[in-house]
Amino acid sequence: MSEGPVTRPRWIGGIEPPRELLSAGGTAILELECRQQPEKLRGLITAYSTDAAIRASLEHLREQAKRPGPILLIGMGASLCSAISGSVLLQSHGRLSFSVDAGEWLHYAEPLWKQAALSVLLTTSGESAELVHLMQRMEERPVGLICNNEASPCWRLAKHPLPILAGPEYGNATKTYTSATAAAIILASEILGLDWQQDAARAEEVFSGSLERIFAMREELEGFCRGAANTEIVGRGAAYGAAVMSALCIREMTGHRAAAHTGAGFRHGPNLDVDATHLAIILALGRMADAGVKLAAECNRRGGRVVLVSSRELPATDRLLPVTIAEVPEPWEAITSLLVPQALTLAMTERNGCRLPPRFQYGVMEE
DSSP, X not given: OOOOOOOOOOBGGGOOOOHHHHTOOHHHHHHHHHHTHHHHHHHHHHHHHHOHHHXXXXXXXXXXXXXXXXXXXXEOTHHHHHHHHHHHHHHHTTOOEEEEEHHHHHHHOGGGGGGOSEEEEEESSSOOHHHHHHHXXXXXXXXXXXXXXXXXXXXXXXXXXXXXXXXOOOSSSSHHHHHHHHHHHHHHHHHHTOOOHHHHHHHHHHHHHHHHHHHHTHHHHHHHHTTOSEEEEEEOTHHHHHHHHHHHHHHHHHOOOEEEEOHHHHHTTGGGGXXXXXXXXXXXXXXXXXXXXXXXXXXXXXXXXXXEEESSOOOOOSSEEEEEOOOOSTTTHHHHTTHHHHHHHHHHHXXXXXXXXXXXXXXXXXX
């Protein structure tokens, strides 16, 4: 009697994980992939500087971006967070650009597609239904792709793809966010004609040099934050993308409710209900760092606790826990600022357990 066709596992990234990894839990996977970030970031920066195929794709996309119209960076979830850094850099140098949600763009913006000079899709898996549909329907439009899965439908459809080079990722988006964000910044820099290698090297140096120090204080972070009824992460510019990613990381891995806001959005909204039950993680980096420090002081006056991530050496109090990270050129703070929420998330899972089990295979990708 025939048993029917055998379905082969659809491993993440098309690569079968080592057996010892398949038995690891969510907390172990989270720490492992967080600690892989510096190496993967370093490798991406080197490849985008020297690899002939990647350099050719960057050159093609730079030429496409010379057309009239805005540049769109399109993604969902963590990929949309990475897109924000690229669009912020383009905007700050006078180039019209937007980061947009792939699902919303697919269903509501088709009449506008032809008005874009270039659309760049960001996707870790390359299999998300919305992104695949966009790739299929953008054949006649200038389109780029930043993707971590070279065996994916999106990669096969792309003419000039850019790799994320993070390797398979089985937990929350850690190394894929970091590397995709770097790829978006580099692409935006190439479009603008900016020399980015020195800035990238500085960001990698700060990121790599800060990870162990910040992860070593994760129990202190967790103890300071413990018991908060509301946790809100605040960032501006590229750090807003890091704030959204931070909220996703905390929620997915721990089940604790966290939300992200821009500095102005927080001031004119949630700031009104800050009290002793409230925790804010404020990413006070980049050109608006002073506004972040000011907002932290205001939250403290209202009785709230604040983890303040900045380049300043400030004294700790019972309601303020400052964490110092060296300055990096804009918009690379989108990467360095994420270390503190990652360390906090790891400590929360170590204390309370991990809510999100590792995912080693792709499931059905539905809208």
